[in-house]
Amino acid sequence: MIEIRQLKLPITHGSQDLKEKVCKVLKIKGEQLLSMEILRQSIDARKKQEISYVYTILAETAKEENLYKKLNNKNISLGEKKEYLFPIPGSKKLSSSPVIVGSGPAGLFCGYMLAKMGYCPLILERGGNIQERTRDVSLFWKTGTLNPESNVSFGEGGAGTFSDGKLNTLVKDKSGRNRKVLEIFIEHGAPKEIAYEAKPHIGTDRLSQVIPAIRKDIESMGGRFLFHTCMTDIRIEKGKVTGLCLNHDMWIDTEILILAIGHSARDTFQMLFEKKIPMESKAFAVGLRAEHPQEIISISQYGKEASKILPPAPYKVTSNTPEGRGVYSFCMCPGGYVVNASSEKGKLAVNGMSYYKRDSKNANSAIIVSVTPKDFGGEGPLAGIAFQRKLEKTAYEMGKGKIPQQLYGDFKKKRLSASYGEFSSCTKGDAVFAPLHTLLPGEIYNSFIEGMESFPEKIPDFNREDVILSGVESRTSSPVRILRDEKLKSDVNGIYPCGEGAGYAGGIMSAAMDGLKTAEEVARNYAPIEKDET
Template sequence: MQKDIEITINPSDSGKDDIILDKILVLLKMPAARIQGFKIHKRSIDARSRNVIFRLQLKVYIDEPKPAEAFNIQYTKVDGKKKVIIVGAGPAGLFAALQCIENGMKPIVLERGKDVKQRRRDLAMINKQGLVNTESNYCYGEGGAGTYSDGKLYTRSNKRGDINKVLQQFVAHGADEDILIDARPHIGTNKLPQIITAIRETILEAGGEVHFGQQVTDFIIENGKIKGVIINGELQLEAQAVVLATGHSARDIYTLLDRKGILVEAKPFALGVRIEHPQEIIDAAQYHCPVRSEFLPPAYYSLVEQVGARGVFSFCMCPGGIIAPCATHQEEIVVNGWSPSKRNNPFANSGTVVQVTLDDVPGTDPLRMMNFQAEIEKNAFTAGGGNLVAPGQRMVDFVEGRVSADLPVNSYLPGTKSVMLKDILPGFVADSLRNALPLFGKKMHGYYTNESILVGVESRSSSPVRIPRDRETFQHPQVEGLFPCAEGAGYAGGIVSAAIDGVNCANAIMKLI
């Protein structure tokens, strides 16, 4: 017999099986001999009171043995099978490739950037010298933006697909099994490259292909059907299906589709700043104590406020993290955040953004939101003065409308420059942030402080363009065999939801070819 239960436990005891077992026995009121084992399904922190506890959801095995865990996934060989071109080697592209193999199709993954090992050198150039390689950076390259921007696996996409299958595939390729139980699973930027490499090796061993430095520059379309793609302006590659998994920053793909008369649509997105505090401030606020216990992880927060008709919200919160320069073009500033697996850096940062609607950027151009986004990023670069130095301002100074005399020590490696952020951000964005931040401070003690810094701009929270597709077939309504996928098409947000969308596209292709 199996029984699902929930218990609470002190943080210091959360890893002690004997104490967990004692709590199981008390709750179920049965002798220890009947309990053959237990499995933790979910683990979360409850910090609503001053006594912080862990909540554990367990499956208890009564009078029957606990089954052994198995994470090795066997893939059949797909040499000589029907080919599927996958454009982009981010989570959507890689998981679409794995699912293609599972479905008996041969994936050919085309990535404009470099593999994870080669990418490191270009990221070092960005951080140390402020030089952006437009084909290899935090957004472009093997693993996509997620590889070097944290590896958070938390998602609410329960209705889109099998979250556990995605997490189990990560574990099978080297991720810690804790991601299967944590309420907010996280791999860490330091561990993701090895996991991504392992996924690539699985694809290759099964007979799939993965190619780097291969930028799709055109589509081969005949009579409304996709026939293949053109790579780097010359090489033709044919297939009956093409998955567009290019991520939210592939402006050249949006421009190409629009130029060819293939429908794309302007899409609302969000714009703002990345806010960084000393981690100890966030810990004290969330755990209700001056010093965080060694048994508790660095604290997380999620804040949202409605300011007039606009939502202002935090996202991609990185405890113990670092602010990273994530521009994909020269003379632009884009910031994002990431954390190592231990989340042991002294700062906590989070994107804090304001909704931007289609009405805010009037017109009919389907690329107008993208162009608006790029304009703000260029303004930020100019304000910083070059070399990816980012414009910054202390929080209270920003709200009260004065230039910061100096800026606090922070994690952004290219450096920050004190400016008036209201001169960079659109007026409605600056005003919304100015109203929301003191309200956030009322929700979380210590948040509203001049010890924190606002760094601009956080502009790539989601794609500013949607590539439409049919809800049932997942294909573009004008081009049979073209499958817009995940973040770059406007249908996902984050590693897990993108991976699930890649799986869904691969399953939809089965019905076509």
């Protein structure tokens, strides 16, 4: 195969143009191109007058080595498709199925791989299946009645189900896990272009079909799911996990326990802490979600003409305060909604989501400020959770259960907003104006404003007075790390902390990849299970 990089085409091009360009660059005729695959497609918007798509292509031709030598082009090399390789299974015999706690991306992809390789995993999920969960979340957004076990954070598919479904990750992927995760998504109904887009996304509407399709496949390969089943206790004997309690009621035996619990399972963190599972407090970030009209974001990124052709534009803004705090945009949702993503009664947290078409009129992203254990003001590994809870309680109280909002101009002037400016908010869940300027601790409030005031260098008008702020964005990543060694194991034998809640991922892709990595480690040690042994 021949890899061609930096292949540029105008944004109006068609698929035939791409094929012709490949042939032109390779100096071959159409019939000599045996096959071609897009490895990557990104948008180069550095020069607004000539915005283009940039491709990396893997092409198959006859006599590739000769052709490659003749071309002598720095953007062309001999390439191969990176295959994901699952390790050869170990030989230790398992006495029962490995148990995975959590059906978010980490648990689901770990479960998928273990089931495929014959380990018959049992996946426990405290929330409901996708239909039940969708009903509970819709009811919550309509009436404010929260089900603490089935909400935007808990239930089939985990925190990522009601999301924008962005699939980009900063994790370098020498192992092919990134590609494998995307392939699994596509095999179960995700859009094909996620395989090559630089910023792939699925959207809530498509995710809620893809996730149950993966679950059904896991079940067909010998895996089992128990919904409405919360792990409430664990049994440790002689430094080894030997069992776990379901719903405070029934104990089951296991020697492998994969903790893919996400970052919102605060009661579970507490239980694990009491059981002396080694864990530590971890830095994260808090702030507010900011909404802008999508049109001004797209024009700022692509210019007026190109913005009419290209999909709604994402953005990324970052800055550092003189005090050394990072202020940055996070989980940006083009054409999205601000969602009430609470999971505890009397507490309120927001997040962002979008549908596949990203067709709401607003862009939103979390503008967050880094916080460290020094800011938490408490001691021990769970101090970050106490800090989050305090902010979420204040947010709940100031909005009386509705999403508290304030226009940025009023936030700066520390006065209540009376009405929206030139655009109104796109939310899932009711919103109400409230004094958000009193929510964040002083230093974080100041850093937030410093960041907002510096972002117009990159996006004009980013700090306009009528930007709509919603609070509080407190679940940006886990405030806790459950320690694990290089073999992904806790000090307590048999426990594998996995995914975002354990502190080893920061989004859907990295959590899913960590799920694969954990499945590989289990397989390296243990032999697959004969079906009648489970």
